[in-house]
Amino acid sequence: MSAPTKELGNLSLGSDMSAPHAGSQRQGQKPPYDTEESSDSESEEESSSSDEESGSPSSAAVTVRGRSSITYDLRMLSQSARAKARHGLSGEFSVEKCRPIYGGGYDFHVVDHGRVYWLVDQLHRWVLPGRPSAGLQLSPKGECSTLDPMLDLIGDNMKDICQKVKWPYIPTPGTPTDMSQYNSTPMSRPEKARDLLSAFSADTMPDEFRPELVETIGQPRTPEQCVVQGDFEATMFRLAVHDESVYASLRKVMPSGARAAIFFDKIQRRIRALLVDFNQYRQKGTPRQSDRMALEVDVVAEEMRAHLRQIQKNTLSRSPRGFKGAAEALLYLLRTICQYNFDSFEASTWDRASGSDETAEDRNLYFQLIYNPVDGDDFFVLSCLELLPEEVLQQITPQLDAIFSDMQMNGAPVPYLRKLHSIIAGDVSARAAVGAGGQKRPATSGSVSGRKRTK
Structure with missing residues (x-):
């Protein structure tokens, strides 16, 4: 009744x-x-x-x-x-x-x-x-x-x-339900266990934590059966997957918000380390120490895209707790790439072999990422920024406006500038264009000064 x-x-x-x-x-x-x-x-x-x-x-x-x-x-x-x-x-x-x-x-x-x-x-x-x-x-x-x-x-x-x-x-508009169009898949229990345990490591990413350990909920284990003699990490991983009390305790000491912040901080450190190694290579021809990789521009560009795919994936899977960390990582990535609009090997002091058909644009990291989309109409970083809610975009509008000015001076392609300006002006899409009271977010004074509002 x-x-x-x-x-x-x-x-x-x-x-x-x-x-x-x-x-x-x-x-x-x-x-x-x-x-x-x-x-x-x-x-x-x-x-x-x-x-x-x-x-x-x-x-x-x-x-x-x-x-x-x-x-x-x-x-x-x-x-x-x-x-x-x-x-x-x-x-x-x-x-x-x-x-x-x-x-x-x-x-x-x-x-x-x-x-x-x-x-x-x-x-x-x-x-x-x-x-x-x-x-x-x-x-x-x-x-x-x-x-x-x-x-x-x-x-x-x-x-x-x-x-x-x-x-x-x-x-x-602009809420998690609208993000279903991006095919976000929630983490499985083993993925959550990797996320939890990798958060205690200074460098390890969730998908890098003991990938050889394969566990499924469909194969139950008692706490005693989770013990792997001489391997504490493997034991904790199994307990996190199969034992509710251990899993709950880990989530208490390492909540999802903290894990999201840690993940995006690691992504930024990965990008920073990649650029340090790239600078060593372009100046002296020194390969990366970890894998002896020759960091040519195309290699660095692809690794940057891989980091961006990780940011996008985790923006969705950690929604809404990862929005702030994702915004900071995206801003750092875009701001940093704007500093590489030059021939990477023009001032090098080593004898670098180059193909006969190689151009200055081929040696320009900024050009390869901003001018050469790999997925048709994809816009490097900007397509991921569109995933963020309106209130998060509002908070980073001043930084985006400064980047817009830099990219104007760096000669970014017009479609890219239009896309970035639409984000600054609050015209991202039907998902995020409407704010409280049905009004579009006003752009900052700097973002529209002397420029026509892009529709």
Whole structure:
């Protein structure tokens, strides 16, 4: 039986939380029951009402079965919070609408209170592959420490979930749902384990962490079976894949936001190291020490493109936590390449062999990356910048405007300049062009001075 309609509140599932919590409230509304901020009288009234409805001393109960048939453990909650959780998990409410949030996450408009726990239960019903064998322990905010954050569990499936449960879904330009067109694939459990463990290394990238270790969830192991004698890394990898408590502990000490920042910092250091080796090679003919590679311009250009593909892949898979790190890495990459608009070997002091048909443009790293797209209409760095939400682009507009000026002086191709200017002016695409109130983002004064706004 549906619970009576009392009020409409907003619940936000954002990028820095594991479960829905109270969002902004409309004037005159009571806050939803996800915190301990309600008055004592209100808490006592709710507890008393819930106990009367159940006809039993429910305050002593520590487990409750949700509408999804999933059982929850309420031992972490206070007595008043347990009453709210029981009311929410056993009730049935109505979602007025669900919409994506700029920068990542979802905003739910849910009728009646007690709704946080109910919403958590309903989402678990559709994102968990099966019913957990034991009770899921809930925190006062509806978090379950043994599970991935709710946003990770939902992935790109929010629209499909809304269709299944008949919740009105209202898409918002510039949000994670619009990024589904880029075919982002969520990390598998072994990939997440590599991501976690590689974050503790100063140089190792996630896909480089012990690639010979192949584990699947379909082949369960007990903790004892995860032990690899004499190999601590391999043991920890297996435990992260198969043991929920170890996996949860690793995520606590190395949360997804920290892992995203570490990854993009490593990418920048990789680019910086590549250019150091390239400078050594073009000046003295010294090959790279790690692999004795002769770093010709075409080799460096391809490695730059490979780094860019990694940035794009992780911008999507780490959405929305990786947006800031991705923006910084992209700015660094584009700004640095602008400094290489010259014949790389013009001032070299060594006897370099060159082909008879080689031109100055062939020896120009800037030219090879900015003028020579490898995927048809792809724009180096700019196509990846378009993946970022509007609010992130706003924050880096001054830096992009400075780069635009440099590229004008460096003689960048007109289509490339137009593309960059459209990003600066807020005309990226239908995904990111519309901001709050339906208005396009105004460009900075420097970005449009003396130039026609590109449409």
